[in-house]
Amino acid sequence: MTRETHPGAARELTYYEARAEAVAQILAADDRVFVLGGDMSTPFNPPNTLEEQFPDRFMTPPIAELGAAGFGIGAAMAGNRPIVSLYTASFLYEAWPQVVNEAANVAYMSNGRVGAGVVFHIVHGLRGAGAAQHSASPQAMLWNVPGLKLALPSSPYDVKGLLTTAVADGNPVMFVDHLLLANVRGPVPEDLYAIPFGVADVKRRGEDVTIVATSLLVQRALDAAKILAADGISVEVVDPRTLVPLDEATILGSVRKTGRVVIADECPLRAGVAAELSALITEGAWDSLKAAPRRVARLDVPVPFSPPLEEYIAPTTDKIVAAARATIGQTVVA
Amino acid sequence: MLPALSREVLLEAYSRVLLMRRFDECVVRLRDQGVFNGHYHVYFGQEVTGAAACLTASPDDYIFTTHRNHGHLLARGVDPAPMLAEILGRETGTNGGIAGTFHLSVPEKNILHTSAVVGGIMPIAVGMAFGLRRRKQPGVVMAIFGEGSLQEGAFHEAIQMAALTRPPVVFLIENNDAEAEVGKKVGPYKYLKAAPVKDLGDYPRIHSVPNVRVEGTDFKAVHEAVAAAMDAARRGDGPTFIESRMFRWPGQFGSWPRLVQGPFEPRYAWDESSVDPLYRTWWIERDPVVRMTRELLEAGLLSRAEAEGMAAEATRRVVDAEAFARQSPFPPPSAAAEHVFVGSGANV
Numbered sequence: 001m002t003r004e005t006h007p008g009a010a011r012e013l014t015y016y017e018a019r020a021e022a023v024a025q026i027l028a029a030d031d032r033v034f035v036l037g038g039d040m041s042t043p044f045n046p047p048n049t050l051e052e053q054f055p056d057r058f059m060t061p062p063i064a065e066l067g068a069a070g071f072g073i074g075a076a077m078a079g080n081r082p083i084v085s086l087y088t089a090s091f092l093y094e095a096w097p098q099v100v101n102e103a104a105n106v107a108y109m110s111n112g113r114v115g116a117g118v119v120f121h122i123v124h125g126l127r128g129a130g131a132a133q134h135s136a137s138p139q140a141m142l143w144n145v146p147g148l149k150l151a152l153p154s155s156p157y158d159v160k161g162l163l164t165t166a167v168a169d170g171n172p173v174m175f176v177d178h179l180l181l182a183n184v185r186g187p188v189p190e191d192l193y194a195i196p197f198g199v200a201d202v203k204r205r206g207e208d209v210t211i212v213a214t215s216l217l218v219q220r221a222l223d224a225a226k227i228l229a230a231d232g233i234s235v236e237v238v239d240p241r242t243l244v245p246l247d248e249a250t251i252l253g254s255v256r257k258t259g260r261v262v263i264a265d266e267c268p269l270r271a272g273v274a275a276e277l278s279a280l281i282t283e284g285a286w287d288s289l290k291a292a293p294r295r296v297a298r299l300d301v302p303v304p305f306s307p308p309l310e311e312y313i314a315p316t317t318d319k320i321v322a323a324a325r326a327t328i329g330q331t332v333v334a
Numbered sequence: 335m336l337p338a339l340s341r342e343v344l345l346e347a348y349s350r351v352l353l354m355r356r357f358d359e360c361v362v363r364l365r366d367q368g369v370f371n372g373h374y375h376v377y378f379g380q381e382v383t384g385a386a387a388c389l390t391a392s393p394d395d396y397i398f399t400t401h402r403n404h405g406h407l408l409a410r411g412v413d414p415a416p417m418l419a420e421i422l423g424r425e426t427g428t429n430g431g432i433a434g435t436f437h438l439s440v441p442e443k444n445i446l447h448t449s450a451v452v453g454g455i456m457p458i459a460v461g462m463a464f465g466l467r468r469r470k471q472p473g474v475v476m477a478i479f480g481e482g483s484l485q486e487g488a489f490h491e492a493i494q495m496a497a498l499t500r501p502p503v504v505f506l507i508e509n510n511d512a513e514a515e516v517g518k519k520v521g522p523y524k525y526l527k528a529a530p531v532k533d534l535g536d537y538p539r540i541h542s543v544p545n546v547r548v549e550g551t552d553f554k555a556v557h558e559a560v561a562a563a564m565d566a567a568r569r570g571d572g573p574t575f576i577e578s579r580m581f582r583w584p585g586q587f588g589s590w591p592r593l594v595q596g597p598f599e600p601r602y603a604w605d606e607s608s609v610d611p612l613y614r615t616w617w618i619e620r621d622p623v624v625r626m627t628r629e630l631l632e633a634g635l636l637s638r639a640e641a642e643g644m645a646a647e648a649t650r651r652v653v654d655a656e657a658f659a660r661q662s663p664f665p666p667p668s669a670a671a672e673h674v675f676v677g678s679g680a681n682v
Contacts, residue, residue: 070457
């Protein structure tokens with residue numbers, strides 16, 4: 001699927017407006033759905049405009065992420081489709097046993113007879129001043145847990161369509177937002193629509209270098225592509241949109257075409273999302289590679305507070321540009 | 335004592351108690367023979383609590399249990415043959431060999447998900463109860479746990495949410511270590527094993543959740559307490575916390591139980607001389623199966639011959655279950671890659 005195929009997409013919304021519209025339309029369309037946690041109508045904190053519109057569909061849990069996560073799993077087993085909105089992804093760690101040791105195992109342990117159709121919504125990433133305990137990007141940890149689906153929208157169009165699919169799925173879905181996507185603008189159809197999981201989106205067509213990027217880094221990859229285009233380097237940006245399931249064919253197809261690849265994801269470099277994608281590409285498109293895959297990720301340190309330090313560890317547009325240049329031998333990145 | 339229920343109902347409950355006992359005896363033997371490899375958490379000494387409690391649950395109600403789940407499933411009327419097959423990892427098991435002893439579940443009996451993390455399903459049980467009420471579905475959720483689960487944070491977050499949302503849920507705590515006074519199980523380097531509270535009822539009390547303590551080998555006491563709690567939940571009066579206390583079986587050696595003095599014999603209920611004096615306290619004063627046998631005899635609901643006959647019938651069912659399990663094939667290796675998710679689409 002490419003951007004050109006988006007139907008009826010003349011209207012533009014910000015990412016958070018698209019997300020709020022999706023929640024409102026999902027709530028209106030499906031009375032199984034309720035939200036436990038933040039109301040998802042604003043980039044971050046209340047005012048709770050959606051809660052005013054749907055007063056009996058929002059529950060504010062006690063500060064008990066473990067309890068709230070399990071509560072969502074149980075409510076799902078009873079035929080509801082809860083969205084447990086934990087917001088700051090670091091707080092997912094408080095709920096960790098329920099997510100990775102209960103929700104992820106429900107279908108398998110029941111031999112496929114019981115599903116836990118719960119969406120866990122988290123907001124990951126370096127956000128500016130989040131410091132060590134409010135900046136987690138746990139997508140690699142989550143990807144290492146069989147039994148969880150994993151969606152990382154990167155645009156207003158995608159957040160609406162992927163949330164629709166997440167709620168409908170019937171399995172535990174980790175819905176991973178990024179705070180810095182909140183004000184990104186883009187075309188969004190007014191009616192509710194679903195983007196199927198496991199279908200990557202080629203966000204920009206190009207011939208020389210593929211950049212596979214997730215979440216906010218898709219936006220940075222698109223910025224990098226513009227910078228590189230000015231130098232005559234044609235970049236293709238591939239957004240997997242979901243890591244579980246993963247559209248391997250689109251990723252490998254792009255790399256086979258360009259022969260060069262940069263993988264950009266915000267979780268720490270070591271054993272990260274970029275590492276796994278790099279292995280996939282190396283094994284699956286080895287004969288086509290003209291250069292070693294390059295990873296752009298977060299430095300392997302806890303997150304510092306001071307702005308220049310946070311900037312230093314971040315996978316920035318500049319680092320993506322430098323990595324792309326390195327794949328074509330223009331410069332060497334350390 | 336026995337509750338004022340029909341002879342038919344009481345004898346059916348007794349047959350399940352006997353089945354639980356014979357089932358556990360069988361698994362201990364299979365483990366000793368090397369047929370079964372792994373942990374097994376026996377239910378010896380707790381059978382009457384499980385039978386009396388599950389008798390109060392209608393088919394619409396849900397039961398959540400733990401690694402110590404086998405007695406609860408049998409009390410719910412699950413066939414022992416696929417249960418034993420599951421414990422032996424066979425394709426014909428309740429869960430196709432995927433779950434094993436830790437995670438037996440039977441969705442058609444409203445036993446959906448069994449967690450071996452001791453407090454793990456407490457929040458799920460509360461959410462399930464809330465979810466049923468939200469969907470206007472019938473059913474009360476009975477969550478049955480050991481007292482160790484109260485040491486996990488999951489319980490405390492769950493009962494807090496139960497107190498706030500007041501869904502139809504009953505917490506039944508099987509305290510199988512009643513002899514060790516809570517808070518006194520203290521020895522060198524063992525102090526962390528003991529909860530600091532003297533009374534487990536303090537936990538629900540701080541959340542204003544009603545709590546009851548019953549003697550877990552007393553069929554009538556358990557039945558009345560759980561029935562009242564289930565009725566309260568059904569009426570919309572919210573959660574109840576029940577502590578059922580029973581004694582630790584002398585064959586309890588952690589994960590490696592031993593059948594001290596062999597299998598249960600009904601005659602222990604009327605012939606004390608048949609009991610090994612070393613285990614007299616257990617068989618005569620504490621074992622709920624002996625106690626229930628004695629009470630049925632004293633009430634004139636059962637003859638000695640009938641008791642022997644029912645015990646033999648339970649033995650026969652477990653022998654048949656064992657034969658079924660041992661003759662069943664293991665699942666094909668490819669089954670390991672199935673059902674990571676429900677529904678269609680990508681599986682990994």
